[in-house]
Amino acid sequence: MSILRDSSILQASSLLRAGASVGTALVLTRALGATEQGRYYIAAALFGVVTLVFATGVNTIGVSRQAHAGSKGDEETRRAWFGFAVLAHGGMALAIGLCGVALPLVAPRFGFEDREVITWAMALCWTPTIELLRAVTGLQLQAGRRMVRLAGLETCTELTRSFLVVCGAVATGSIEGAVIGWIASSLLSIPLAWQAARTEPGAFPVTGLADVWTCVQRAPLRQGIRQGLLLGPTRNAGHFVIEVLPALAMARFGGEAAVAYLRIAQRIAKAAAMFANGVSRTALPAFSARVGNHVAFRRTWIRTTLFSGGLVGSIWAAMLVSLPLVLSVLVPLDYRAPVTRLCFALTPCVMALAFASVAEAFYIATGTLRVSAWITLAVTPLGVAAILVGGYLDPEVGVAWGLSFAAAGEFGHLVYSWRWLQRRQPEVTPTQAR
Numbered sequence: 001m002s003i004l005r006d007s008s009i010l011q012a013s014s015l016l017r018a019g020a021s022v023g024t025a026l027v028l029t030r031a032l033g034a035t036e037q038g039r040y041y042i043a044a045a046l047f048g049v050v051t052l053v054f055a056t057g058v059n060t061i062g063v064s065r066q067a068h069a070g071s072k073g074d075e076e077t078r079r080a081w082f083g084f085a086v087l088a089h090g091g092m093a094l095a096i097g098l099c100g101v102a103l104p105l106v107a108p109r110f111g112f113e114d115r116e117v118i119t120w121a122m123a124l125c126w127t128p129t130i131e132l133l134r135a136v137t138g139l140q141l142q143a144g145r146r147m148v149r150l151a152g153l154e155t156c157t158e159l160t161r162s163f164l165v166v167c168g169a170v171a172t173g174s175i176e177g178a179v180i181g182w183i184a185s186s187l188l189s190i191p192l193a194w195q196a197a198r199t200e201p202g203a204f205p206v207t208g209l210a211d212v213w214t215c216v217q218r219a220p221l222r223q224g225i226r227q228g229l230l231l232g233p234t235r236n237a238g239h240f241v242i243e244v245l246p247a248l249a250m251a252r253f254g255g256e257a258a259v260a261y262l263r264i265a266q267r268i269a270k271a272a273a274m275f276a277n278g279v280s281r282t283a284l285p286a287f288s289a290r291v292g293n294h295v296a297f298r299r300t301w302i303r304t305t306l307f308s309g310g311l312v313g314s315i316w317a318a319m320l321v322s323l324p325l326v327l328s329v330l331v332p333l334d335y336r337a338p339v340t341r342l343c344f345a346l347t348p349c350v351m352a353l354a355f356a357s358v359a360e361a362f363y364i365a366t367g368t369l370r371v372s373a374w375i376t377l378a379v380t381p382l383g384v385a386a387i388l389v390g391g392y393l394d395p396e397v398g399v400a401w402g403l404s405f406a407a408a409g410e411f412g413h414l415v416y417s418w419r420w421l422q423r424r425q426p427e428v429t430p431t432q433a434r
Contacts, residue, residue, distance in 0.1 A: 013151030018271035020162040025267045026330045028178070029260070031169040034334065038256030039117050040175045041263045045247040046107060046121035050099050051128065052236045052244065061224050064364045066143035067285035083215030084224045085139050093128035093135070100125025111252060120179040130186040134193035141196065143285065153196045160192070161185035237380040241406045242353070245387055250399050253391035261335060262399060265342035268323070269350050272316040276357035279308040283358040287365035297365075298421045304358045305414070312354030320344065338396060345400035349407035356410035362417050371416060379409030 141150035168181030383406025390402030
């Protein structure tokens with residue numbers, strides 16, 4: 001019941017954030033137009049490429065290990081992993097900002113020569129550093145299962161970002177205002193995170209900044225980085241194929257306006273898929289706490305997988321039915337037909353991601369991250385090829401169909417998870433089963 005309760009809290013937060021994301025994309029259709037909106041999304045995609053270089057999954061490892069230590073009452077281990085989370089996230093955020101400085105030299109080599117877009121992408125690379133306090137606070141709230149406070153922090157941050165991006169775009173009518181609004185929202189996340197941290201002191205195994213430094217000195221860097229590097233290929237490859245590559249491919253094959261159409265369709269699809277995020281993020285500490293009880297672990301995995309897929313599938317079906325009417329009211333005429341076609345093409349992608357939403361939590365809890373990396377590395381080249389070939393053959397919808405083909409590789413994680421659970425069915429007493 002605790003998983004369903006925590007999931008419900010995060011589901012409500014996901015609903016608000018997804019609505020804000022879709023609403024922002026729809027308002028930008030009026031404020032910027034297809035071409036300028038496409039340029040904004042290209043800048044965001046270039047920023048996404050830089051973040052992938054350093055996104056190793058170490059933050060998720062920190063959450064899992066803290067949750068496990070907390071369930072055992074091991075406060076020293078929990079403090080050490082807290083120090084690791086602070087050190088790892090801070091290092092990655094700084095590295096992303098420094099790496100962004102190289103974008104003006106690297107991006108033109110791959111055909112992206114719009115200097116203004118590159119400049120604003122470079123500015124976005126410093127937002128992870130600005131949002132360091134918010135990120136660490138969110139990790140601690142998740143590890144401590146303070147889901148109400150976590151949902152509040154994330155919702156406030158996302159609503160603030162959406163509002164300021166829209167205000168900037170309306171004020172300037174260009175990419176400049178939208179990106180400035182994004183950066184301003186990152187700055188405002190600092191007081192929001194500070195307030196959340198003050199109201200949930202139990203989520204932090206420290207009493208002050210000096211204590212944070214003590215935890216950082218005890219951080220198990222070697223162990224955490226090794227495990228994070230195993231998780232990194234799974235997360236990086238998935239994010240690259242699902243979020244970054246489609247926009248860049250559409251920019252090359254379909255043009256800047258086509259990027260805007262695709263991003264709106266992806267935002268609509270993500271609004272449905274985000275309902276799975278509440279389940280997956282709750283599953284991580286829940287799996288970690290139950291990993292020693294096979295019966296409880298298996299039952300939790302089955303419930304979360306079916307619940308996630310069934311919930312998202314129902315929501316997506318309802319969204320597709322109402323899509324033509326909604327688009328006729330909310331977006332300009334030139335957006336309606338291409339966005340509708342793209343949304344239908346993304347249906348297999350949405351369902352694959354929904355059913356496989358707890359795969360990452362499963363791998364972390366069971367210590368099988370190496371298998372996750374191998375599966376991902378095996379299917380990612382096929383996904384990349386499908387997106388590029390689809391975009392070449394059909395500049396309007398081919399990228400979306402290639403994206404759905406790429407997402408089908410997520411079912412490989414489900415197959416492995418089920419086989420792992422089937423091979424490990426020890427005899428248990430009724431007391432263990434409860």
